[in-house]
Amino acid sequence: MTEHAPPAPKQPPADEADVIVVGAGPSGATTAFYLAQSGLDVLVLEKSRFPREKVCGDGLTPRAVKTLVNMGISVGEQDGWVRNKGLRVIGAGKRLELPWPELASYPGYGLVRTRLDLDETLARRAQQAGARLFEGVTVTGPVLDERTGRITGVVAKAADGGEDRTYRARVVVAADGNSSRLSVAMGLRKRDDRPLGVAVRTYYTSPRHDDDYLESWLDLWDGDRLLPGYGWIFGMGDGTSNVGLGLLNTSAAFGHTDYHALLRKWLEGMPAEWGFTEENRTQPIRGAALPMGFNRTPHYHQGLLLVGDAGGMVNPFNGEGIAYAMETGEILARTIVQALARSRRAETERVLAGYPHALSQAYGGYYALGRTFVKLIGKPTLMRFATKHSMGRPALMRFALKLLANLTDPRGDASDRLVNGLSRLAPNPE
Numbered sequence: 001m002t003e004h005a006p007p008a009p010k011q012p013p014a015d016e017a018d019v020i021v022v023g024a025g026p027s028g029a030t031t032a033f034y035l036a037q038s039g040l041d042v043l044v045l046e047k048s049r050f051p052r053e054k055v056c057g058d059g060l061t062p063r064a065v066k067t068l069v070n071m072g073i074s075v076g077e078q079d080g081w082v083r084n085k086g087l088r089v090i091g092a093g094k095r096l097e098l099p100w101p102e103l104a105s106y107p108g109y110g111l112v113r114t115r116l117d118l119d120e121t122l123a124r125r126a127q128q129a130g131a132r133l134f135e136g137v138t139v140t141g142p143v144l145d146e147r148t149g150r151i152t153g154v155v156a157k158a159a160d161g162g163e164d165r166t167y168r169a170r171v172v173v174a175a176d177g178n179s180s181r182l183s184v185a186m187g188l189r190k191r192d193d194r195p196l197g198v199a200v201r202t203y204y205t206s207p208r209h210d211d212d213y214l215e216s217w218l219d220l221w222d223g224d225r226l227l228p229g230y231g232w233i234f235g236m237g238d239g240t241s242n243v244g245l246g247l248l249n250t251s252a253a254f255g256h257t258d259y260h261a262l263l264r265k266w267l268e269g270m271p272a273e274w275g276f277t278e279e280n281r282t283q284p285i286r287g288a289a290l291p292m293g294f295n296r297t298p299h300y301h302q303g304l305l306l307v308g309d310a311g312g313m314v315n316p317f318n319g320e321g322i323a324y325a326m327e328t329g330e331i332l333a334r335t336i337v338q339a340l341a342r343s344r345r346a347e348t349e350r351v352l353a354g355y356p357h358a359l360s361q362a363y364g365g366y367y368a369l370g371r372t373f374v375k376l377i378g379k380p381t382l383m384r385f386a387t388k389h390s391m392g393r394p395a396l397m398r399f400a401l402k403l404l405a406n407l408t409d410p411r412g413d414a415s416d417r418l419v420n421g422l423s424r425l426a427p428n429p430e
């Protein structure tokens with residue numbers, strides 16, 4: 001009897017995969033994690049190398065904690081995560097501490113972690129699940145089927161030079177963040193009728209670095225106009241605080257605000273002992289956009305699927321983007337797994353085309369409400385009225401926390417049912 005060597009495990013060719021994910025931020029890493037876990041060959045192309053910076057407030061609500069736990073990431077304090085108990089709101093001369101609600105659906109605590117750490121943790125988790133991550137590879141454009149115009153891959157260049165390479169896959173995911181060049185190259189631009197925020201942030205050494213509440217300031221003034229947005233102070237637990245502010249494009253001040261000056265002016269009013277002064281600043285002040293309320297659609301077009309900031313998934317009520325980047329990553333991965341398991345191309349297509357509907361089911365009504373909310377608070381008189389009349393009413397503010405942070409149980413108490421009911425009733429165009 002002749003002995004045969006066992007067949008070598010089949011290695012996919014380096015430039016082909018079932019799915020290409022462009023970008024390894026929270027949305028790309030989460031999509032890749034769930035795809036790889038289901039046994040698909042996933043190639044993630046990321047232009048930077050981890051660990052890398054990302055301009056962010058570094059704040060994670062209980063929604064984000066849940067997504068981390070779902071991925072099997074250990075979120076204990078011994079692993080470098082800083083816990084918080086809730087949100088402290090300061091406005092109209094008042095100060096309210098609102099603990100995160102007690103719910104079955106979400107944990108009762110939030111976290112803080114630098115994006116330097118968080119994004120690397122997520123990317124490595126995707127790798128552990130089997131995703132192939134190529135760092136230092138910038139995608140420069142789509143590869144299209146000449147006859148149908150469908151995306152069949154991408155062209156990319158490596159940071160260390162060399163020739164452009166082509167990568168091919170059955171579907172391509174745009175997880176390349178707010179500017180999403182890949183979506184633009186496929187004709188998908190930002191929608192002007194949807195909200196957009198701009199925010200700046202920096203870090204200061206401060207005795208407040210171990211604050212166990214996330215802090216939010218509603219009083220951002222431009223002369224006598226109260227601006228729609230808020231300032232934040234999040235203790236990083238490492239001797240520094242992440243301090244920043246964000247504004248919405250629904251106010252007249254949006255296009256012509258000097259964000260750096262506004263930040264400095266806001267901080268000048270803080271107690272000196274908190275240390276938010278130029279001498280204690282440890283990083284440059286940096287800013288970026290927050291694409292909100294589905295501001296780029298459709299989320300599926302010609303073989304390209306949009307996830308996270310690329311698809312404008314930031315919550316318009318509070319500017320939170322990480323939880324939604326990760327949640328939409330999971331929804332997308334589950335759609336792709338089902339689609340690629342179908343034997344006929346038309347069937348695959350039908351499943352992929354269901355992705356925008358799945359997103360709309362999950363967030364459409366809530367984001368439609370959010371879009372109305374940002375229009376209303378864009379009017380300075382309304383913003384001032386709302387701040388003045390809600391800050392003195394803790395019960396109303398507890399309800400506002402549930403609404404603004406999207407934290408309810410499906411069959412929870414009366415306030416949960418009100419938030420859920422409003423989201424269901426809101427007109428919900430895809």
Ligand SMILES: Cc1cc2nc3c(=O)[nH]c(=O)nc-3n(C[C@H](O)[C@H](O)[C@H](O)COP(=O)(O)OP(=O)(O)OC[C@H]3O[C@@H](n4cnc5c(N)ncnc54)[C@H](O)[C@@H]3O)c2cc1C
Nearest residue numbers: 023025026027047056057058059139177199308309321322
């Ligand atoms: C100032 C500020 C503060 C914020 N604070 C918070 C907060 O406290 N909490 C919160 O939940 N959210 C916050 N957000 C929002 C949050 O940062 C985003 O919603 C989140 O990062 C979205 O994740 P993403 O993976 O979709 O995109 P990103 O995190 O932007 O990741 C995109 C990735 O794609 C890569 N990439 C881009 N182009 C290419 C290319 N051509 N080829 C290969 N790779 C590419 C990038 O390098 C990057 O790694 C804040 C945003 C800003 C601007």
